[in-house]
Structure formats: structure tokens, C-alpha cells
Amino acid sequence: MTRLYSYCIPYDDGAAPNPYWGVCTLVICKPAIRRTAQVGDWVAGTGAKYARLADGKPRNMSGRLVYAMKITDKISMPDYDQLTRNTLPNKIPDLNRRDEHRHLGDSIYDFSGPSVVQRPGVHKEENAERDLSGRFALLSTHFLYFGAAAIELPGHLVDIAQNRQGHRVGLNDKYVGAFVRWVEGMGHKLGSIIGEPLLDIFANDTCSRWCAASRAEADEDDAEDVGSGCP
Numbered sequence: 001m002t003r004l005y006s007y008c009i010p011y012d013d014g015a016a017p018n019p020y021w022g023v024c025t026l027v028i029c030k031p032a033i034r035r036t037a038q039v040g041d042w043v044a045g046t047g048a049k050y051a052r053l054a055d056g057k058p059r060n061m062s063g064r065l066v067y068a069m070k071i072t073d074k075i076s077m078p079d080y081d082q083l084t085r086n087t088l089p090n091k092i093p094d095l096n097r098r099d100e101h102r103h104l105g106d107s108i109y110d111f112s113g114p115s116v117v118q119r120p121g122v123h124k125e126e127n128a129e130r131d132l133s134g135r136f137a138l139l140s141t142h143f144l145y146f147g148a149a150a151i152e153l154p155g156h157l158v159d160i161a162q163n164r165q166g167h168r169v170g171l172n173d174k175y176v177g178a179f180v181r182w183v184e185g186m187g188h189k190l191g192s193i194i195g196e197p198l199l200d201i202f203a204n205d206t207c208s209r210w211c212a213a214s215r216a217e218a219d220e221d222d223a224e225d226v227g228s229g230c231p
Helices: 031-036 077-086 125-133 155-160 170-184 205-219
Strands: 004-009 024-026 042-047 064-070 073-076 136-140 142-145
Touching: 004 170, 024 064, 031 125, 031 136, 042 170, 064 136, 064 170, 073 077, 077 136, 155 170
Parallel strands: 004 042
Antiparallel strands: 024 136, 042 064, 064 142, 073 136
């Protein structure tokens, strides 16, 4: 049975998910989703009421779809590290590149040695335990990423975005078919990036540190079908 995982994204920065280089990947954050979602399932990120911008000003993105991906592959995080070394090197963060998309690489963890090493990137040491607890990387070539151009959910699908901390899945079972028909019927070529991320995480050092710390706190509550309001 195909399932639909949905969650609120208060920090849309292009790293989690990372929609670049032809493959949308979810490798950091949302550890519970990464452990349980399977190939063929869908993951949808919806906007927050007070979505964060680099200048500290919020924007109301509630009830909007930031991205949707049908999982076309699920591999272990060590295998993802190897995959990025071999065929997706642009997913490995490189803060020295002028292309800011390279700064957002989600292959943050280097498994090539006797112990896991965190590469310099969007996450800090406080994120490592929860990132690694997800164990798997979710990949998709069947996705749409809207970012700051997030599209309003139609009335019959607004319930998938209840602005909860954590994520929905069982509560979404009755919406799966309608959601897939809506996404696939939009007319966009699947595998497309429609807009850039809302938050420029590298606008300043304060923004980068704050975002990493806030996501670490949010991932503590990545529980299924329960939770408090999303900011």
C-alpha cells in the first residue's frame, strides 16, 4: 500500500530536502520518516505559518506545498556516501565553491574511515546523533520542488498540512490517491525545481547556526501522527 508522509518545514533552505543535480534527496533531518518510508511512498513538505527568512522576518506559508517526492530508491547512509563519491559528487558539501548549491550538499557524513566524520556543511555537531539515527537516505527522480514558490493545497487536501510537529502518515491514508493525482496532474515535468529555497542559510553565520540548532530541536519530536503546533 502506497503511503503519504507529510510534515511542516519551518526552515526551507534547499538542504533537507536537497532537490539539486537531478535527484531530490532526504538524508538529513526527519529520521523517523527515513527509517520507515519505503520505495513507492510519497513524502510531502508543507509550509509553516511563520516560515523563516534569512533576515529574520517570517512569511506565512501554511497550507502550501513546498515539495513532493515519490521515493524511487532507499539506501543506507553509508551507501549514499559511496554513491555521492562515485556518481553524485555535487551532493557532497563544498563551502569553497562559488555555487551556493554546492554549500547545501546533504552527503554530510563520511563513512570511509573507521569512524563517521561530519563534513563541513549545513549541520553541526548537535545534529549528528539524530541525523545518523535515520540510518537511510531517501532518493527520488519523481518529484516537484517549489521552495519559495510553494503552491496552495486544494481544499480537499488541506488536512495533510495540519501544522504539527512531527509528521502525518496514518492520518493521510485516505488522501493518498487524490494527492498523487493532483501532483502528477499539475503539468510540471517531474524532476523539476520550480522555485529557489525560501531561506538563504548562508546569508550570515548567525542564520546558519540558528537553523542547524532549531532543526536539531525539531527532530527530537519527529513522531508519527502526534505533536504540537508547527511554528
